[in-house]
Amino acid sequence: MPASSIKSIVSLVKGCVETSPNLEIALESNPSSLSIEKLQQFKADGSINRLSIGIQSFQDSRLKFLGRDHSSENALQSLLDAYKVFNSDRDTVSCDLMFGIPGQSETEWIRELNWLFDNINDSSHWNALKHMSLYQLTYEPGTPLWRIAVKSSIADFNPLKTSDVTAAMYEAAVALLHTRTNLRHYEVSNYAMPGHESVHNMAYWKGWDYIGVGPGAHGRYSDDAKSERIKTMKFVKLDAYIQQCKSIDANGTQIRKKMYDNVAIMKELIVVGLRVKQGICFENANNLAFGADVRQVVNWDAVERFRKLKLLASDDKKSFLQPTERGLAVIDSILLDLLL
Amino acid sequence: MKFIVRVLRVGESRTHIDHGKSTLADRLLEATDTTETISTTASGGGNKANQRVLDKLAVEKSRGITVKAQTASMFYTHPVSKITYLLNLIDTPGHVDFSYEVSRSLSACQGTLLLVDACQGVQAQTVANFFLAFSENLAIVPVLNKIDLPASDPQKVLRQLETAFDIDSSANVLQVSAKTGLGVPALLERVISDIPPPQSPVSKTEPFKALLFDTWYDSYVGVVCLVAVHSGQIRKGDRITSHHTKLSYDVISLGIMHPEQTATPSLSAGQVGFLHLGMKTTRDANIGDTFYAATTSPPPTPFPGFKPAKSMVFAGAYPIDASEFPKMQDAIDRLTLNDASVSVARESSTALGQGFRLGFLGTLHMDVFRQRLEEEHDSTVINTAPSASYQVAYKDERKVQGMEWNENFGRNVKIIRNPADFPEPDELGNVEAFYEPIVVGTLITPVEYVGGLMELCGTHRGEQLEYTTIDENRVLLKYKLPMSEILTDFYDTLKSRTQGYATFDYEESGYARSDLVKVNLLLNGHRVDALATIVHRAAAERVAKTWVKRLKGVVERQLVEIVIQGQVDGKIVSRESVSALRKDVTAKLYGGDVTRKMKLLEKQKAGKKRMKAVAGGIQLPQEAFLSLINGVEDSGDSSGGKKKK
Ligand SMILES: Nc1nc2c(ncn2[C@@H]2O[C@H](COP(=O)(O)OP(=O)(O)OP(=O)(O)O)[C@@H](O)[C@H]2O)c(=O)[nH]1
Numbered sequence: 001m002p003a004s005s006i007k008s009i010v011s012l013v014k015g016c017v018e019t020s021p022n023l024e025i026a027l028e029s030n031p032s033s034l035s036i037e038k039l040q041q042f043k044a045d046g047s048i049n050r051l052s053i054g055i056q057s058f059q060d061s062r063l064k065f066l067g068r069d070h071s072s073e074n075a076l077q078s079l080l081d082a083y084k085v086f087n088s089d090r091d092t093v094s095c096d097l098m099f100g101i102p103g104q105s106e107t108e109w110i111r112e113l114n115w116l117f118d119n120i121n122d123s124s125h126w127n128a129l130k131h132m133s134l135y136q137l138t139y140e141p142g143t144p145l146w147r148i149a150v151k152s153s154i155a156d157f158n159p160l161k162t163s164d165v166t167a168a169m170y171e172a173a174v175a176l177l178h179t180r181t182n183l184r185h186y187e188v189s190n191y192a193m194p195g196h197e198s199v200h201n202m203a204y205w206k207g208w209d210y211i212g213v214g215p216g217a218h219g220r221y222s223d224d225a226k227s228e229r230i231k232t233m234k235f236v237k238l239d240a241y242i243q244q245c246k247s248i249d250a251n252g253t254q255i256r257k258k259m260y261d262n263v264a265i266m267k268e269l270i271v272v273g274l275r276v277k278q279g280i281c282f283e284n285a286n287n288l289a290f291g292a293d294v295r296q297v298v299n300w301d302a303v304e305r306f307r308k309l310k311l312l313a314s315d316d317k318k319s320f321l322q323p324t325e326r327g328l329a330v331i332d333s334i335l336l337d338l339l340l
Numbered sequence: 341m342k343f344i345v346r347v348l349r350v351g352e353s354r355t356h357i358d359h360g361k362s363t364l365a366d367r368l369l370e371a372t373d374t375t376e377t378i379s380t381t382a383s384g385g386g387n388k389a390n391q392r393v394l395d396k397l398a399v400e401k402s403r404g405i406t407v408k409a410q411t412a413s414m415f416y417t418h419p420v421s422k423i424t425y426l427l428n429l430i431d432t433p434g435h436v437d438f439s440y441e442v443s444r445s446l447s448a449c450q451g452t453l454l455l456v457d458a459c460q461g462v463q464a465q466t467v468a469n470f471f472l473a474f475s476e477n478l479a480i481v482p483v484l485n486k487i488d489l490p491a492s493d494p495q496k497v498l499r500q501l502e503t504a505f506d507i508d509s510s511a512n513v514l515q516v517s518a519k520t521g522l523g524v525p526a527l528l529e530r531v532i533s534d535i536p537p538p539q540s541p542v543s544k545t546e547p548f549k550a551l552l553f554d555t556w557y558d559s560y561v562g563v564v565c566l567v568a569v570h571s572g573q574i575r576k577g578d579r580i581t582s583h584h585t586k587l588s589y590d591v592i593s594l595g596i597m598h599p600e601q602t603a604t605p606s607l608s609a610g611q612v613g614f615l616h617l618g619m620k621t622t623r624d625a626n627i628g629d630t631f632y633a634a635t636t637s638p639p640p641t642p643f644p645g646f647k648p649a650k651s652m653v654f655a656g657a658y659p660i661d662a663s664e665f666p667k668m669q670d671a672i673d674r675l676t677l678n679d680a681s682v683s684v685a686r687e688s689s690t691a692l693g694q695g696f697r698l699g700f701l702g703t704l705h706m707d708v709f710r711q712r713l714e715e716e717h718d719s720t721v722i723n724t725a726p727s728a729s730y731q732v733a734y735k736d737e738r739k740v741q742g743m744e745w746n747e748n749f750g751r752n753v754k755i756i757r758n759p760a761d762f763p764e765p766d767e768l769g770n771v772e773a774f775y776e777p778i779v780v781g782t783l784i785t786p787v788e789y790v791g792g793l794m795e796l797c798g799t800h801r802g803e804q805l806e807y808t809t810i811d812e813n814r815v816l817l818k819y820k821l822p823m824s825e826i827l828t829d830f831y832d833t834l835k836s837r838t839q840g841y842a843t844f845d846y847e848e849s850g851y852a853r854s855d856l857v858k859v860n861l862l863l864n865g866h867r868v869d870a871l872a873t874i875v876h877r878a879a880a881e882r883v884a885k886t887w888v889k890r891l892k893g894v895v896e897r898q899l900v901e902i903v904i905q906g907q908v909d910g911k912i913v914s915r916e917s918v919s920a921l922r923k924d925v926t927a928k929l930y931g932g933d934v935t936r937k938m939k940l941l942e943k944q945k946a947g948k949k950r951m952k953a954v955a956g957g958i959q960l961p962q963e964a965f966l967s968l969i970n971g972v973e974d975s976g977d978s979s980g981g982k983k984k985k
């Protein structure tokens with residue numbers, strides 16, 4: 001996408017709504033589509049101040065497995081270029097990496113991270129290291145990746161379950177980033193320097209409203225007058241989406257709505273809220289649920305049990321609920337017992 | 341339909357499991373136009389030919405065995421005399437665990453077809469059961485089945501019949517194929533000539549009197565009663581009285597099983613049919629009860645009723661979700677209506693809450709009952725490991741609650757059907773003796789496997805009573821065995837060691853003194869009462885070790901480390917652990933993923949409903965309790981099932 005398009009979208013949005021002075025405008029990109037000039041245009045014309053680069057791996061063999069068209073060499077170059085261009089205090093460059101790729105060992109993974117940090121350090125961009133996303137490779141049944149994974153029958157590999165090997169990779173990365181960088185683990189797969197957390201992603205996890213534009217995009221908005229929260233989903237098929245955009249009464253975007261019932265709203269707030277280290281502040285959450293008490297969907301006996309196991313933190317007033325570092329790693333299992 | 345009132349009943353009685361009773365029933369129903377004939381000789385008809393219409397239960401279809409006796413009425417016109425007869429057929433189970441069904445059915449029979457597989461010959465069950473039918477004074481029509489198979493050897497089997505039962509092989513024993521229908525017309529003629537009509541059929545003008553010999557629950561009409569009419573006649577709207585409850589009912593509808601419920605204007609002496617009486621509760625229907633015309637005065641002498649079944653094995657049954665206890669009570673009430681051989685008592689467990697202690701005739705019976713609860717009544721049950729019923733004699737009886745008089749020992753004993761009731765370590769000093777139930781097992785095996793079976797019985801504390809060669813290559817063994825020994829993997833091992841060729845049957849044979857101990861399992865230091873078992877001291881450590889290993893095999897990793905320990909006499913003798921789950925979290929969850937995640941969560945939560953939290957939140961799968969006794973691989977289908985190896 002050329003920077004000029006970004007520019008016109010940004011100015012259109014700014015013309016419609018009032019925006020805050022520290023507005024985050026984020027762009028996701030592949031390393032292969034980035035050059036210094038492009039980066040500069042994004043920053044200058046597009047007023048982009050957050051850039052996430054989907055690098056995935058710095059090992060060529062792993063990139064090949066993942067079907068990426070970039071090399072580790074140009075990935076590193078793009079990242080360092082981005083650091084160079086997005087160098088102001090309010091700029092953030094993030095780098096997405098993956099672990100748990102078949103064949104990858106914990107040693108290789110940690111060596112990869114250290115190698116990256118060494119390079120950032122050696123090129124004197126250490127202060128630009130403000131955000132990272134480290135994802136465990138997940139397999140969706142039915143995808144080509146799933147089939148490859150099943151066929152490759154790697155030892156200790158079960159696409160359905162997290163093995164001890166991937167658990168060790170996750171834990172090792174948490175520990176390494178904690179000791180070696182200034183980044184804080186703030187969500188399951190995300191690490192940031194304080195103040196550089198991804199604002200738009202936090203919106204999902206905190207249960208705020210968001211508008212999704214484009215085919216397949218999702219949105220949530222609250223109708224406070226009716227105490228209703230509305231889900232929007234756009235056509236996934238491009239043709240149908242274009243048709244819809246052209247018709248006038250559909251207002252160009254929205255195609256399907258689903259009302260939530262209140263219990264669903266509350267459960268969703270818990271599920272997304274416990275993915276962040278900060279956890280859930282029930283005062284805020286109750287506001288988002290139109291004043292209902294979100295605590296009613298929580299099994300507090302289970303909370304008590306998880307508190308004793310040091311997997312969750314809370315206070316006796318039940319004003320907040322927070323996963324501990326260990327709790328975060330197993331939050332899906334916790335949620336099964338936690339939600340009523 | 342017009343027919344000569346000469347009524348016969350055919351009990352197609354106890355032969356060995358799999359000899360083809362239900363398949364033959366299909367052919368008989370077809371030959372009498374009760375069901376549509378399906379081409380069995382055509383190569384494509386294979387599947388349908390094997391439909392076994394009288395195996396009506398889902399469990400019978402899935403396991404391929406009959407567990408419930410089923411009745412069907414058929415009209416048969418003799419080809420020569422052109423007289424039409426009403427025949428009542430009862431297809432009975434072959435497996436020893438369902439023998440109660442057979443003994444019940446015999447009361448409504450005048451004759452029995454003794455079906456013997458012409459390939460396999462006389463089996464352990466054939467021996468045991470021939471004499472039962474014989475003792476009931478029933479006409480016995482021996483029939484060789486499966487003669488279509490190339491491997492069949494009718495001559496050899498005829499010789500076996502002669503040696504075993506003194507059946508004259510020259511007496512023109514019928515040879516049929518239940519699969520192809522070969523010989524079935526001749527069999528029907530033989531039924532008419534060899535099986536007598538009911539003794540002194542009493543005239544229609546006599547007052548109505550009938551034996552209630554089966555009941556079941558139908559979700560539309562409620563309790564359905566199956567009766568054998570002894571005298572008189574009954575019509576819709578007639579008023580009848582139950583001898584047992586003294587309650588009276590107006591007959592809402594009635595008819596015969598043809599093979600499904602088919603309304604008829606009346607039922608008369610000699611007929612078997614169903615009645616809808618609008619009974620309020622399942623408790624009002626009692627197998628063996630006598631119904632009579634409400635106007636009969638004085639009330640007639642009732643039928644003697646049925647001997648209650650004697651439970652051999654006991655197991656706890658608990659709802660997974662404690663709130664489902666009332667629903668489970670309902671399900672059990674309805675199912676025991678159809679299976680009176682199950683004994684039911686309430687019990688409670690610290691680990692599992694409110695539940696029941698159910699008594700069964702064997703472990704296959706137990707498995708089938710649990711499966712029926714799930715399939716027919718949507719009630720998911722935690723089944724604890726089965727246990728025999730033990731007895732304890734005490735030195736000072738005053739210290740003990742719940743003693744019962746034991747006729748055979750001539751003293752008071754305490755009966756223990758649940759390992760939780762076993763004396764605690766501090767009470768053991770007061771125990772004078774433990775007694776365990778003993779069975780006499782009959783094994784028939786090809787001679788080459790005798791060594792293996794003798795060893796098997798040896799390791800199961802068996803004591804040989806008899807060794808008979810029944811023909812050039814088969815041997816009959818009789819062993820005295822503790823009941824508890826055959827509750828475990830005994831039957832499966834027997835089948836696997838003999839490639840499925842050996843057969844086993846047993847009958848109870850009193851109690852014997854024994855050195856018993858209780859094995860406890862502990863989860864993270866908490867004793868779980870529902871996981872305990874009672875064993876002979878010599879086996880205690882081995883059991884404690886294998887059970888701990890097996891439990892480890894079925895417990896999934898959870899949020900805490902789980903330490904599993906086996907304890908005998910208060911001493912820990914085995915230990916395994918399951919390490920805590922380290923990571924279980926979705927890597928990416930952004931806007932578009934939330935809906936899917938919520939759906940997945942609901943699905944997983946539903947899956948968790950089959951888990952039971954015990955001892956401080958440790959979750960055990962429903963099968964965990966039962967898998968202990970048979971090992972993990974065997975849990976769906978424990979001992980006694982029809983497994984062909
Ligand atoms: N080839 C052949 N197979 C037969 C014949 N009769 C029965 N079978 C097969 O033998 C198996 C057992 O038949 P069933 O009719 O279920 O036997 P059953 O005696 O009712 O068994 P239980 O009710 O469990 O005691 C089935 O697979 C039948 O298809 C026969 O005449 N010839």
Ligand SMILES: [Mg+2]
Binds near residue numbers: 395405406431
């Ligand atoms: Mg059968």
